[in-house]
Amino acid sequence: MQDHAPVDKTAIRNAATVIALRDRHTTPRVLMGQRGAKAVFMPNKFVFPGGAVDIGDHDIPLATPLSDPDADRLADDSSPGMGTALAAAAIRELFEETGQVLGHPGHWSNPPTDWHDFAATGHRPHAAPLQFVFRALTPPGRPRRFDARFFLFDADVLASDPDDFSAASDELSHLQWVALDDVRAFDMPFITEVVLSEIAARVTDPHPPKSVPFFKNNEEESLFLRLRGRLPED
Template identity: 75%
Template sequence: MGAGVTEPGTIDKTAIRDAATVIVLRNRSHEPSVLMGQRGANAAFMPNKFVFPGGAVDPEDSQVPFADPLSPICVSRLADGAPGDRATALAAAAIRELWEETGQILGRPGTWDAPPENWRDFAAHGHLPSAAPLQFVFRAITPPGRPRRFDARFFLLDADDLASDPDDFSAASDELAHLQWIALDKVRSFDLPFITEVVLAEVAARAADPRPPASIPFFRNNDEESLFLRLYGQPLPD
């Protein structure tokens, strides 16, 4: 999907990179809130904005063992318009970025044989990642002309499925500041990226409904056009 040609060992900053974002929803049936943090003023992508935890997929994410896999409907919809082997890496990236940026663990107790380097801190806490609670709810490609471009998949997660204390951010990196739970009815008073506002509207509309959505909104932006599509996935076997 990337654009341009780069020298070996370098990263093409104009390429579209696969990415995963996690929307952790707390108290979804009454006074729901979401976990967000603020990007730094010097960040190349969305400086100063309040965002959900998330980031680009690393090559090692495809090698991660799961305690519980993604649901079949998530796998099917993630493969709609994308390579079918991408689902595992996207789910792993979502869990890893959640851990790195907030210190929150989505997993079950378990041991690793040889965790990849970027998963060693997670593994040291005695958990294997669990993808089953993740619900694929949105996809968006960053428009052309931005300093970074991502094909981002947004996953919804109920805070009750976390294996860690949802108020303990002591293990978080310093990538996001002011980590906090923000009430859905107050979140628009924060400085948000446009796409985050769109995703939040989708989440707020169905916060009390734990079932997977009927389809997945997809903002596809490329050099020729911008389209709003719906992802339904492939029919599931009986």
């Protein structure tokens, strides 16, 4: 969740968070790391990789597009084209914070600055495995506010070694695969705990959920909505 540009502290920034799931059918584990003690947002907390959408994320040549109904649900109550930018941001943040590559082999020219290192791996971002499973708007009064979309994917589609974090930035420390049975022993933000409950319910069913929870916290009220989109035909 690097700050690549000056931040308007009053603005709500679009953001993407990535939940990599490993060993779904045996001992399910998720990839998490710990934010630094001096971080403005959620210091010391164990979180999933993720961060704000950058300007360059809007024009990234995805190797594969988002699947339905995810693209449709992401478009709900969002700016046009935000789904593609969110998917790109999710893949970029995963790579920056963990060194993991969710991509297909491919060459691209003149990538944005924030994408140079990813492009150098010889891959283009692979968005099709990303499953949109949760959305949450940070409540008012926090030092940073994000409209965060959470994406789940199975780690066996990674183009990198899931145990190799040597290319990771220092944004997150103690990167590790945490068993879902053990995860509540970690110090996590409340919203991460809520999302983990949703993930636990999804482990036995790889299909898109019937609807996506949306915690919409604005200045007037807190709403719990469901984003349904159009489910694919059987």
